[in-house]
Amino acid sequence: xxxxxxxxxxxxxxxxxxxxxxxxxxxxxxxxxxxxxxxxxxxxxxxxxxxxxxxxxxxxxxxxxxxxxxxxxxxxxxxxxxxxxxxxxxxxxxxxxxxxxxxxxxxxxxxxxxxxxxxxxxxxxxxxxxxxxxxxxxxxxxxxxxxxxxxxxxxxxxxxxxxxxxxxxxxxxxxxxxxxxxxxxxxxxxxxxxxxxxxxxxxxxxxxxxxxxxxxxxxxxxxxxxxxxxxxxxxxxxxxxxxxxxxxxxxxxxxxxxxxxxxxxxxxxxxxxxxxxxxxxxxxxxxxxxxxxxxxxxxxxxxxxxxxxxxxxxxxxxxxxxxxxxxxxxxxxxxxxxxxxxxxxxxxxxxxxxxxxxxxxxxxxxxxxxxxxxxxxxxxxxxxxxxxxxxxxxxxxxxxxxxxxxxxxxxxxxxxxxxxxxxxxxxxxxxxxxxxxxxxxxxxxxxxxx
Amino acid sequence: xxxxxxxxxxxxxxxxxxxxxxxxxxxxxxxxxxxxxxxxxxxxxxxxxxxxxxxxxxxxxxxxxxxxxxxxxxxxxxxxxxxxxxxxxxxxxxxxxxxxxxxxxxxxxxxxxxxxxxxxxxxxxxxxxxxxxxxxxxxxxxxxxxxxxxxxxxxxxxxxxxxxxxxxxxxxxxxxxxxxxxxxxxxxxxxxxxxxxxxxxxxxxxxxx
Amino acid sequence: xxxxxxxxxxxxxxxxxxxxxxxxxxxxxxxxxxxxxxxxxxxxxxxxxxxxxxxxxxxxxxxxxxxxxxxxxxxxxxxxxxxxxxxxxxxxxxxxxxxxxxxxxxxxxxxxxxxxxxxxxxxxxxxxxxxxxxxxxxxxxxxxxxxxxxxxxxxxxxxxxxxxxxxxxxxxxxxxxxxxxxxxxxxxxxxxxxxxxxxxxxx
Numbered sequence: 069x070x071x072x073x074x075x076x077x078x079x080x081x082x083x084x085x086x087x088x089x090x091x092x093x094x095x096x097x098x099x100x101x102x103x104x105x106x107x108x109x110x111x112x113x114x115x116x117x118x119x120x121x122x123x124x125x126x127x128x129x130x131x132x133x134x135x136x137x138x139x140x141x142x143x144x145x146x147x148x149x150x151x152x153x154x155x156x157x158x159x160x161x162x163x164x165x166x167x168x169x170x171x172x173x174x175x176x177x178x179x180x181x182x183x184x185x186x187x188x189x190x191x192x193x194x195x196x197x198x199x200x201x202x203x204x205x206x207x208x209x210x211x212x213x214x215x216x217x218x219x220x221x222x223x224x225x226x227x228x229x230x231x232x233x234x235x236x237x238x239x240x241x242x243x244x245x246x247x248x249x250x251x252x253x254x255x256x257x258x259x260x261x262x263x264x265x266x267x268x269x270x271x272x273x274x275x276x277x278x279x280x281x282x283x284x285x286x287x288x289x290x291x292x293x294x295x296x297x298x299x300x301x302x303x304x305x306x307x308x309x310x311x312x313x314x315x316x317x318x319x320x321x322x323x324x325x326x327x328x329x330x331x332x333x334x335x336x337x338x339x340x341x342x343x344x345x346x347x348x349x350x351x352x353x354x355x356x357x358x359x360x361x362x363x364x365x366x367x368x369x370x371x372x373x374x375x376x377x378x379x380x381x382x383x384x385x386x387x388x389x390x391x392x393x394x395x396x397x398x399x400x401x402x403x404x405x406x407x408x409x410x411x412x413x414x415x416x417x418x419x420x421x422x423x424x425x426x427x428x429x430x431x432x433x434x435x436x437x438x439x440x441x442x443x444x445x446x447x448x449x450x451x452x453x454x455x456x457x458x459x460x461x462x463x464x465x466x467x468x469x470x471x472x473x474x475x476x477x478x479x480x481x482x483x484x485x486x487x488x489x490x491x492x493x494x495x496x497x498x499x500x501x502x503x504x505x506x507x508x509x510x511x512x513x514x515x516x517x518x
Numbered sequence: 519x520x521x522x523x524x525x526x527x528x529x530x531x532x533x534x535x536x537x538x539x540x541x542x543x544x545x546x547x548x549x550x551x552x553x554x555x556x557x558x559x560x561x562x563x564x565x566x567x568x569x570x571x572x573x574x575x576x577x578x579x580x581x582x583x584x585x586x587x588x589x590x591x592x593x594x595x596x597x598x599x600x601x602x603x604x605x606x607x608x609x610x611x612x613x614x615x616x617x618x619x620x621x622x623x624x625x626x627x628x629x630x631x632x633x634x635x636x637x638x639x640x641x642x643x644x645x646x647x648x649x650x651x652x653x654x655x656x657x658x659x660x661x662x663x664x665x666x667x668x669x670x671x672x673x674x675x676x677x678x679x680x681x682x683x684x685x686x687x688x689x690x691x692x693x694x695x696x697x698x699x700x701x702x703x704x705x706x707x708x709x710x711x712x713x714x715x716x717x718x719x720x721x722x723x724x725x726x727x
Numbered sequence: 728x729x730x731x732x733x734x735x736x737x738x739x740x741x742x743x744x745x746x747x748x749x750x751x752x753x754x755x756x757x758x759x760x761x762x763x764x765x766x767x768x769x770x771x772x773x774x775x776x777x778x779x780x781x782x783x784x785x786x787x788x789x790x791x792x793x794x795x796x797x798x799x800x801x802x803x804x805x806x807x808x809x810x811x812x813x814x815x816x817x818x819x820x821x822x823x824x825x826x827x828x829x830x831x832x833x834x835x836x837x838x839x840x841x842x843x844x845x846x847x848x849x850x851x852x853x854x855x856x857x858x859x860x861x862x863x864x865x866x867x868x869x870x871x872x873x874x875x876x877x878x879x880x881x882x883x884x885x886x887x888x889x890x891x892x893x894x895x896x897x898x899x900x901x902x903x904x905x906x907x908x909x910x911x912x913x914x915x916x917x918x919x920x921x922x923x924x925x926x927x928x929x930x
Contacts, residue, residue: 070655079657082660082892085660095584132547153585157582186532202539205535211553217547222684223920230618231618232685233555234614235612235613235616236619237557240554244547285525286537289542293546293550298623301597302595302621303610308805327903351896353898354903355903358903358907362910369918371918372918396683420821432872436865436872437865440862447920452675458599458603460790465583466657468788468790471862471866
């Protein structure tokens, strides 16, 4: 996140890279996306998956040694991977910029993740596999498939390879990967988190089991088709673009089925909301999940995409989802989990509350600044004058974006400040304590969450 | 068996669940990717399309290294305002030797697909070393190190060209053996400028404006 | 607000909202009264400010101002008002629809009153439309929006009589609706403009 705030600042004050290649916007922004997606996002997912799979299966982890190996291997791969990007190793494909040695390393770690996760499920003591595990499972399987195919490349040197696919073919493969990395990592995986921690935290069962099933399979099937909405009016076949658009709209149904399930689950909660900051984060994360999964299909409509493509609007969409949904639900989950694992109450509920408003304010400011910027850009770029010529030069439009970039930088700063508060709060919560091992509970009823 | 009871079985069997997820998620990819990826595109290049020379290839690889696609696109859409601003819209045949493709997804800076020939080499030199010297309001980062680094200082150009040849790029043995000589005395800046000037030269198969 | 809910109470709404919330909870105004004595007049403010601002200064998106012909500006302001009306009414109706789930009051009047108070800062803040510079408007209206969200969290439990917990949950659900409505507005707007229904910017 710090890298994100720094690159946001670079868009306002471009000389703060001090002439250093490693701080240069292109490299640093790529390091930012790699770190937040694979460092923050995946770590949160693997961590919560390992926790919740034990609880829902009523057994300890399968191959705990391997689980530790996955942890160290993943952290090392991503940290070193980010350093490699700053040093200039770059495969050139979005959200898949790590070069082939790192691709192999993360694949190996991912296989370890799969073995531990599915191994734990296989030795479960309950009959049915709980729904959160379907989503984590889908995360593991589909991301593996996407990563392996999209990263196919011919290595030349340690830090350089060439993609197996070229040109328009590469574009189609890339966005099959890119969109579904969002779909199964940022959406599917975090839905796994939601389906475990929301009922846990609100002490309510999932509202509708049947809806969960339909939503899950529709989700897994439909999301994959939406990739070509990144390629509207590009040099790819018309049928592919239209198919991507239509499927993106259909995707609204399973996404929102899950949203309804979540909202209705938590609506029955009473009791400890006021005193418990974790649930506030999770509940608001649901609101932003609704926003992001609505905005996505809307942006996939060609007549909207004409304006939004290549603009700041897309960035606004990404961050309202990444900050509003992914980060917020992760924060809520951390506030729930860490005190539990430490066997101590959260150090300061007041700080968590301040964090909540910083996170909310930062996200709203970010989204609105980018909406303002993006719609302006889209409109201005496409404007023609009375003679049918382009009305505004690119440079003029770019200069007009500067105030929005400043607002976005401030929004990021707010969000980061909140996260720092959380880190401190959680650190104080665990200070001097050892992790307690909570024995798996007795089985209460078929399929009930732990 | 009804759908519900099928799911009932899947959620009780780890292996079946894994297989089910894989099967269901693979369908979309197969329908959308296979028809496009299985085409052999190398026969479809436009005249004058873009097999990169050694210097241009080096420039392209530097463009990738510096993540220029983060801010610059290489895809002109078939929209009137876009064609007026950037030139003829981009056609698939122009990208057959682009590994990986660099269409980009964000225009913080302008589209570059037909930048070739629009600005002089000297302009590019000044602009890359300090963008604000030619465009005062620019927020592009400066790339002074390109002028001080020798092109292909790791000496991998031949290996790279051989790898591309394996993937179908029609480099001849003469192209590859002559590559280091072509890069002799050149800086990374020369390479990037060569790459930029090469972009869009096929002009979508249309005559130059 | 001892006797009536009306726009004349706007000062209290902005600076002592707690009192206003309590008064509405006690008084439970009728839907008609809320709308015709308060909300309608609040809702007229933004299009009015926008009209005068646009005619005088043009739309400023950060480059040269774009001046539009009067008929166009008038049409846009009328549509703006219609959009605000739809947004306001739909939010209240959705709140009433959600009320059963959250054990809230099902009185339309209360829901309208709540949304009117929540929207009041935006209506007053829209004075910034008098200078239609997009960035300035974003700068002013985003903090105002956050203030509105705060009012929603604070006022809903009181006005609709939920407990504090249910109130928080319902408010979050409403925020989800409002975010979606806002982004739909953006999408519908650009889609219409792209089809030629909108100001002539030559797309």
